[in-house]
Amino acid sequence: MNNEEFMNKALARIEKNQAIAPDEVPDIPLYMDQVLTLMDRYFPQENNEHAFTKTMINNYVKSGLLPAPVRKKYSQEHIYKLFIIYYMKSILKIDEIDTVLAPAATGAGGKREEKEILKFYDQLHQLAGKHYENFTESIRESCAQTGGVFEDVADEERRRDMQFSLFISLLSLDAWLSKTAAETMIREYRAQKQAAKKKASGRSAKARSKG
Numbered sequence: 001m002n003n004e005e006f007m008n009k010a011l012a013r014i015e016k017n018q019a020i021a022p023d024e025v026p027d028i029p030l031y032m033d034q035v036l037t038l039m040d041r042y043f044p045q046e047n048n049e050h051a052f053t054k055t056m057i058n059n060y061v062k063s064g065l066l067p068a069p070v071r072k073k074y075s076q077e078h079i080y081k082l083f084i085i086y087y088m089k090s091i092l093k094i095d096e097i098d099t100v101l102a103p104a105a106t107g108a109g110g111k112r113e114e115k116e117i118l119k120f121y122d123q124l125h126q127l128a129g130k131h132y133e134n135f136t137e138s139i140r141e142s143c144a145q146t147g148g149v150f151e152d153v154a155d156e157e158r159r160r161d162m163q164f165s166l167f168i169s170l171l172s173l174d175a176w177l178s179k180t181a182a183e184t185m186i187r188e189y190r191a192q193k194q195a196a197k198k199k200a201s202g203r204s205a206k207a208r209s210k211g
Contacts, residue, residue: 003143003147003160003163003167004143004147006164006167007143010139014132016044017043017044019087019125019128020038020042020079020083021125022121025076025079026076029071029073029074030073031072031074032057032069032072032074035078035079035082036054036057039051039052039082039083042083052082057082059094060085060094063094063095065081065085065094065097066081067112075114077117080117080118080120080121081101083121084104084124085097085101091175091182092179092183096182096183099190104116104120139171142170145170146163146164146170147163150166
């Protein structure tokens with residue numbers, strides 16, 4: 001196969017891994033096994049692997065990334081968060097994901113509110129469609145670029161192998177750029193929040209001393 005054929009197979013797999021539409025999320029609480037089945041339906045894996053495992057979800061609960069289930073059942077809030085976590089878990093650490101999702105799941109008073117994550121997910125789902133189109137266009141452009149190099153290599157199989165290596169290298173570069181950008185922005189966001197918190201604390205202490 002050439003790069004275009006490899007790419008088409010990759011895009012076909014990505015096409016299968018589409019996040020659930022907001023109106024398709026079950027409106028009744030689900031048990032763990034039902035949650036795992038739902039995630040596997042939208043994110044089918046290869047080699048009998050799963051999108052999530054019980055251990056992974058339990059760890060998310062223990063870390064505070066997910067709220068604890070109620071009577072061993074998981075709400076819409078859990079489902080929405082898991083769909084977002086699926087995209088993040090391969091490039092971000094749990095505490096980084098928590099930093100990203102915290103504003104999306106809290107109301108104006110700073111308390112966790114289920115309606116907020118529902119609202120956030122709805123907006124994310126709308127934007128994701130266009131983002132997917134942009135990615136598809138970008139990967140096709142990279143494919144076209146790598147398909148026209150190493151023409152001086154006489155052996156056709158070796159030329160295709162080198163073009164394939166170059167194509168994957170470009171995709172890996174894209175992944176690295178995205179990961180680095182996300183990590184840097186999270187770090188700067190945390191620093192800004194910490195500075196603001198420290199400043200507010202200083203003002204409160206000063207006000208108390210005057211009183």
